[in-house]
Amino acid sequence: MNFSLLKLEMATCGLAMLVLMLEAFVQRRDRRFLGYIGAAGLVAILAWSYHGGFVAGSGFDGIWVNDLTALYFKRLFLIGTALVLVMSVGFARQLEGGVGEFFALLMFACTGMMLTASVNDFLMLFVALETVTMSFYILVAWLRRQQQSLEAGVKYLILGALSSAFLVYGITFIYGTTGTTGFAGVAAFLKANAASAPLKIGLLLVLAGLGFKIASVPFHAWVPDVYQGAPAPVTAFLAVGSKAAGFVLLLRVLFGALLPLKPTWVLLIGALAGLSVLYGNLAAMPQRNVKRLLGYSSISHAGFLLLGVAAADVFGVSAVLFYLFAYLFTNLCAFTVISCLAETLPDDERENYAGLAQRSPLLAAAMTVALASLAGVPPMAGFFAKFLVFTAIISQKMWCLTIIGAIGVVVSLYYYLGVVKAMYWQEPRETGAITVTRPMKALLWVTMLAVIGIGVFQGSLTRCALDAAATMVK
Amino acid sequence: MHDQLFWFFSIAMLLSGLLVILGRNPVTSAMFLVLSLFFMAGLFVLLEAYFLAIIQILVYAGAVIVLFLFVIMLLDLKTENVRQFKRFGVFGALVVAGALAWKLTSVVSAVLAAAAKPVVGTTEAMGKLLFTQYLLPFEVTSVLLLIAMVGVVVLSRKETK
Numbered sequence: 001m002n003f004s005l006l007k008l009e010m011a012t013c014g015l016a017m018l019v020l021m022l023e024a025f026v027q028r029r030d031r032r033f034l035g036y037i038g039a040a041g042l043v044a045i046l047a048w049s050y051h052g053g054f055v056a057g058s059g060f061d062g063i064w065v066n067d068l069t070a071l072y073f074k075r076l077f078l079i080g081t082a083l084v085l086v087m088s089v090g091f092a093r094q095l096e097g098g099v100g101e102f103f104a105l106l107m108f109a110c111t112g113m114m115l116t117a118s119v120n121d122f123l124m125l126f127v128a129l130e131t132v133t134m135s136f137y138i139l140v141a142w143l144r145r146q147q148q149s150l151e152a153g154v155k156y157l158i159l160g161a162l163s164s165a166f167l168v169y170g171i172t173f174i175y176g177t178t179g180t181t182g183f184a185g186v187a188a189f190l191k192a193n194a195a196s197a198p199l200k201i202g203l204l205l206v207l208a209g210l211g212f213k214i215a216s217v218p219f220h221a222w223v224p225d226v227y228q229g230a231p232a233p234v235t236a237f238l239a240v241g242s243k244a245a246g247f248v249l250l251l252r253v254l255f256g257a258l259l260p261l262k263p264t265w266v267l268l269i270g271a272l273a274g275l276s277v278l279y280g281n282l283a284a285m286p287q288r289n290v291k292r293l294l295g296y297s298s299i300s301h302a303g304f305l306l307l308g309v310a311a312a313d314v315f316g317v318s319a320v321l322f323y324l325f326a327y328l329f330t331n332l333c334a335f336t337v338i339s340c341l342a343e344t345l346p347d348d349e350r351e352n353y354a355g356l357a358q359r360s361p362l363l364a365a366a367m368t369v370a371l372a373s374l375a376g377v378p379p380m381a382g383f384f385a386k387f388l389v390f391t392a393i394i395s396q397k398m399w400c401l402t403i404i405g406a407i408g409v410v411v412s413l414y415y416y417l418g419v420v421k422a423m424y425w426q427e428p429r430e431t432g433a434i435t436v437t438r439p440m441k442a443l444l445w446v447t448m449l450a451v452i453g454i455g456v457f458q459g460s461l462t463r464c465a466l467d468a469a470a471t472m473v474k
Numbered sequence: 475m476h477d478q479l480f481w482f483f484s485i486a487m488l489l490s491g492l493l494v495i496l497g498r499n500p501v502t503s504a505m506f507l508v509l510s511l512f513f514m515a516g517l518f519v520l521l522e523a524y525f526l527a528i529i530q531i532l533v534y535a536g537a538v539i540v541l542f543l544f545v546i547m548l549l550d551l552k553t554e555n556v557r558q559f560k561r562f563g564v565f566g567a568l569v570v571a572g573a574l575a576w577k578l579t580s581v582v583s584a585v586l587a588a589a590a591k592p593v594v595g596t597t598e599a600m601g602k603l604l605f606t607q608y609l610l611p612f613e614v615t616s617v618l619l620l621i622a623m624v625g626v627v628v629l630s631r632k633e634t635k
Contacts, residue, residue, distance in 0.1 A: 006610075013617060020624065060610045101628045108621050115614060127611040131618050138625035173581070198581040 002059040005066050008049055008074055009114050015041040016107035023100025031099050035089035038103045042082040042110070049075060062182050063121030072321060072468040073117035073248045076328060080240050081110035083332050083443065088233040090440040091339045095142060095231065102142060106237065109135035113245040119252055122171045122181040122206070129167070129213065132245050133160050136238060140230040152229025159212065159222040167209025173202025183256035190260035203258060207268070210253070213246030216302040217275040227295030232342055235291060236335030239298050240328040247305060247324060251317060254309065255472050262312060270310040274401055276303025277408035284415050291338060291348045293415060294331075297374055300408055301327060304389055307405055311392035318469035319388035322462060326373065326381035326454055333447035334370035337363050340440050350419060355428025362436060364423045366444045373451045375416040376409055381454035388462075480520055487513035500546045504539055511535045523595025 003010075018041075019034050026034065045053065049071065058065040085106055092099045112131030119125045137160065141153020175181055177199040178189040190199075211219035227235050258265055280300025287293040301323075308320035338348060340363055345352040357364035373380035376387075386409065393401050436444070454461055490510040497503040511534045518527035604612045 017620075061607045063608075064610060098628060101624055105621065105624065108617065108624075111617065121611075123608060124611050124614075127614045127618065131614060131621065134618055134621050134625070138621070138629060141629060144629060197577070201577050201581050 002055075002057070004055045005057060005059045005064060005118075007055065008045055008053050008078075009111055011045050011048070011053070012042070012078075012107060012114060013111040015045070016104045016111060019100060019107065020104040023098060023104070026100070032089050032092045034100050035085045035092070035103045038107055039082040039085040039089075042078050042085070042107070046075060046078040046082070049078070058120065062184055063124045064118050065120040066118055068468040068471040069248070069251070069321075070118040072464060073244065074114045076244055076325060077110050077113040077117070077241060080237070080244070080328050080332070081106055081113075083447065084233050084237045084241070086439055086443050087236065087332070087336050087339055090336075090437050090443070091231065091233050091342065094342060096145060102139070105135045105139055109139070109237070109241065113241055116245040117248050119249060120183050120256060122174060122183070122186075122257075125249055125253070126164075126167060126171060129209075129245070129249065130164065132242060133164065133213070136160075136234070136242060139234040139237070140226055142231055142234065146229075148229035149231065150229075152226045155222055156226045156230075163209045163212035163219065166205045166212075170202045170205025170207075170209065173198045173205070177202070183252065186257040187259055190258070195261060203261070206253065207250075207265075210246055210250050211272065214243050214250065214302045214305070215246075215299050216272050216306055217279045217299065220276070220279070220299045220302075223299055224292050224295040227298065228289055228292045228348070232291070232335050232339040235294075236332055236339075239294070239331045239335070240324075243298070243302065243305075244324045244328070247309075247320060250309065251320070251472060254312075255317070266310055266312050269306055269312075270398065270401055273303050273306035273310050274404045276300060276306060277404055278303075281408045281411040281415075285411065287415065288350045289348050290350055290353060290419060293350075293419070294334060297412070297416075298331075300412060301374070303408065304386060304405065307393050307401055308389045310398065310401065311389075311396045312473075313392065313396065314466065314469050314473045315388070315395065316392040317473050318462070318465040319385070319392045321465035321468055322388055322458075323385040325461060325465075326385040326451070329447050329450040329454065330370050330373040330380070330382055333366055333444065333451055334374070336440060336443050336447060337367045337370070340436050340444075341434065344434050350422055351429065353419060354422045354426035356423040356434075358428055359430075359432065360434040360436060362441065362444060363434065366448050367423060368420050369448050369451055371416040371420055373455070375413050377413075379452065379455045381451045381458075384455055384458045476520065480517070483513045483516040483520065487517070501543065504542045504546065507542070508535045508539050511539070518595070521595065525595055525597045525600045 015038060019038050022034055022037070023031060054066065054071050054074070056066050056068075056071075058067075085103060088095070088099070088102060088106065095102055109132050112128055112135065115128035115131065116125070119128055137153065137157045140156045141150055143149035144153075171181065174186060177196055178186050180186060180189070195203075208219060212222075215223045227238070230238065254262075254265055254269070277300055280296050280298070280303055284293055284296035284300065287296060305320050305323055305327075308316045308323060310316070311319070340360075341348075341352075341356075353367075356367070369380065373382035376383045376385075378384075390402065390405060393405070487510050490506045490513065493506040494503045494510060497506065511530055515527040515530040515535075518524075518530060
């Protein structure tokens, strides 16, 4: 029992409990600042991870592994959660009642995500994933006076519970045939024996459960409604955090437990990737609600990420890792704009974004940067991420997937640029400048610069991603 | 004797499970769920997992279902109306259910051939596993419960201005 392996997670969890307790002692109007305390704490933990907070190695009878991949994802989750916390402070006026609990739940979800990064056992996978999902059930339904948020909460709860049921059912089959829940044990069993039917169906069910979390076709039914109904910071967190947690688990399962079955799952993941890219992009075209559009875009990005997984080599996995970081800043930039506008605009319909450039040049510019990055326009981070994914699948000679991916990119330009067109070339419905609060302004600049910065200076992040991928793909 | 009991418990469990989803009255459904859980506890006993069998009855049949009944009572649900099914939905559900059933038949025949290693499910053995090999997931579950608790309080409290 080497608890020093858990230092970062324990610190994050402790921070969440601290904020939860402080909430009781702080005046109602000062509670927003708990968000800053949380964000500062997470940044401190991030700094600690560079100086002794992270202990490499594995422990707890092999169910826990701290390697470079785990570290990469833990840092991603810490950065993402800190930014979402700042965004929530800017959004706090619209969150009813206890904002302290809101911040605490964001950090509890972050703890769960950091746990997923080190999972090496199916039982631990389930518990870590439920920690993340349980927090999101609550966060999605937070605006319980609004019908949309409540509807989103109920839909997410029911479909999430269903997908968890699939996951557990799959795990029972795996345990029943192999007699172990550890990834290493399953891999050893698969190496020694041919995969029997119960084991295969177990693994299929586990992949279905994970497919729900990463929002890939055909497990995507919840995405549009939940993305539209949830509070904007929660949607952002769902898009960057929950998806990344799903992907790290998928990578751990595929490259840890299922490595001997690689030829089979490459086909499976390839099919899911192609379907997600096509469906996400085509279904996004007629959307008029910007949050809903980003929901469909999230499905298509799950597809692009799965393309990298389907390449199934170091370059493919490193492309996925890079992509997730680029996607994090891009999405947070877009959702910060949506959060800022949530107070002024009646809803998130595209018509309301008309002439935004005249009402607030900063918001329009940030949204343009984010959408350009999502579409993959150079020199944004999204361009280089897509470039890496395409390089990986082309080097594997997966021509069919390459063509589907290219179609997806072209189609996506249409609907992303539609929003940009509305912001710059249409007359506003209402005039009057939109004021942006100072924390939101800072957040917009940070994410915008990060999106452009990662796109222009990709070197160091690419190296980190390659090192992390190399520890996973041997 | 062992085999007959197994078949009795399984068939009875499946039948009461079916009645849970076929019933239109929520209270009847909940009662059949209790019955189904009882039979499942019987299966655990056959597997010599005595601790799980008792937990199954105490926690699920005892506490969880009572909670269900309370909620049903407080919500004052009426007998559910007969739902309108969409044709495409029914078709899709049948296809998926058929495919799953087809795959599962091959699974069941294979499982019967494979022998799982015997485990003794006493309280002591369970406790040892939870506090040694599976200590970490066990501890994380406490965080999970805390989250659920916070969520219930937050989502159900009265609005204060």
